[in-house]
Every structure is written in structure tokens, then in C-alpha cells.
Amino acid sequence: MDNLIIDIGNSRIKSALFRGDELVNESVFADLPSALLAWKKLSFQNCLVSSVKWTEKDLKIQLPFDFIFLKKDLNFPIGNGYGSPATLGLDRLAAAVGGWDLAGKGPVLVIDLGSCMTFDLVDENNIYRGGAISPGLFMRAKAMNSLTARLPLVELHEKPIEFIGTDTITCMQIGIWYGMELEILGQIQKYEQKFPQIKVFVCGGDAQSFESLAKDHIFVVQNLVLHGLNCILNHNVE
Numbered sequence: 001m002d003n004l005i006i007d008i009g010n011s012r013i014k015s016a017l018f019r020g021d022e023l024v025n026e027s028v029f030a031d032l033p034s035a036l037l038a039w040k041k042l043s044f045q046n047c048l049v050s051s052v053k054w055t056e057k058d059l060k061i062q063l064p065f066d067f068i069f070l071k072k073d074l075n076f077p078i079g080n081g082y083g084s085p086a087t088l089g090l091d092r093l094a095a096a097v098g099g100w101d102l103a104g105k106g107p108v109l110v111i112d113l114g115s116c117m118t119f120d121l122v123d124e125n126n127i128y129r130g131g132a133i134s135p136g137l138f139m140r141a142k143a144m145n146s147l148t149a150r151l152p153l154v155e156l157h158e159k160p161i162e163f164i165g166t167d168t169i170t171c172m173q174i175g176i177w178y179g180m181e182l183e184i185l186g187q188i189q190k191y192e193q194k195f196p197q198i199k200v201f202v203c204g205g206d207a208q209s210f211e212s213l214a215k216d217h218i219f220v221v222q223n224l225v226l227h228g229l230n231c232i233l234n235h236n237v238e
Helices: 032-039 056-062 090-103 137-146 168-194 207-213 224-237
Strands: 002-008 013-019 022-029 046-051 108-113 116-122 127-135 199-203 218-220
Touching (some): 090 199, 090 224, 137 168
Parallel strands (some): 002 046
Antiparallel strands (some): 002 013, 013 022, 108 116, 116 127
């Protein structure tokens, strides 16, 4: 069974073709017309669409094929024990499902490195419990620039090799990069104390910048949300 997974963000569109649980190919598009040209060449039986830009009603007009739209009333393969489920972003839940699916069971911690850095736990009973939300890389740089009188907006193209800054810019860059890395490691350590068998997945736009964190039970899977969306689709069509 071939599934087309579509994840529509504010500035780009990601899609992936899965054969069962196996990722066959993945694409990124700048706009919907170019995406449609590529999708018309694919053969698939089921489709799930996640969108923060267009509603389900909008997409039913624009997409020439049937699809399931990601929303809170779908059936999810894990339970939801979040204290305020109405405020839970479905992207967080999809990433958590992706980590849980790849691990095979809980406990699983998913760390998504996007505009914000989120920590999401699926416990040993396969229940989503929540976690933490923290500023991402650029948000940290933007905050220091906008909330102070003299600090510049620094570039964050790559993590500095040295951990001791020699001027204001390198001090800020090191503070952002290593502050975020040490926060990740500190959070993982706290979860490991409570859940010794936990598996950790790091995903999101900035995930590849932290590949050095990968070890026996820590996995960097940048497209984890797509895996989670595919798992959700399979759970709703089987």
C-alpha cells in the first residue's frame, strides 16, 4: 500500500511517498503548483495532508485527489494524556507518533528543533504526556538582539568549534549554540533518570546541526514528522 504524505507549512511544502512503513522518496516544494506537477506523476492509494496554511475546505478545491486531513478527531495510535489537548499542536503529536513508531514502544522522548525547541514524551504505556517548549536557535539570537540596546543579530550558519568566545559576536554565537546543546543534554539526562529505558529522537530543521548527539539510544531523524504522519494514516485506513 503506497501512501502520499503532505506537510504544508507557511513557507514550503514537504511530501513523502511511503510503501507501507518504508520511506520511498521525499521532496520539498516552494509552492503548490510545482508540488501538484510532481504528485500527478505518483501512484498512491491513500493520502494524508497536514496544513497550517490552508484549511481542509481550501485543499478540497485545490487538490485533484482524495485525502485525509490531519485534525484532532482522527484516530491516533497512541493515547493523549496532555492536560490541555485543545492547545496541543498536531505537529508535536505527529513527531511523537513518529518516534514511538520507530522505537516500537514507549518510553520515547522526541526533541523537535524548529522555531521553538519542543520536548515530547510518550510513556511506557504508549500515552503522550507533554514535555517542554523552549526557544529555538534563531529565536534566541532574535531575543538578544531585540530585547537589548547593543547586541547585534548574529548569524548561526554552523556551530562554533571553540567554546570560548573572543568577541561579542562569537560570545553570542557560542552562548546560543552550546546553550541549546547543553539544554538538550540536560533534558535528556532528566528523562533518563525517570525512564532508564527511554529512546530519544531528534528531528526538525536544525536537527542535522546536532548530529554529534547521536549515540546508542539517541537518534537524529530529520523527517520524523513525516514518519509520524504516515503512521497516523495507516492507523486510520487499516
